[in-house]
Amino acid sequence: MKGKRRQYVFLVLAAVLIVVGTLATGFLPSTPFYQIFSGAIIVAGFAVGYAGLSVFELLK
Secondary structure, three states, X not given: XXXXXXXXXXXXXXXXXXXXXXXXXXXXXOOHHHXXXXXXXXXHHHHHHHHHOOHHXXXX
């Protein structure tokens, strides 16, 4: 049960990061720094999602 809750929390957090990063690309100024920053938020969201699915544990 605890593992499932952890997985759901990670997946929700990943979805939030991806949505926030996507919205940030439209709201932040179009300078390279801010676009790289919002892209990094999106990439972090995917990394958290993969961690929530235990993909990184399978690679060990």
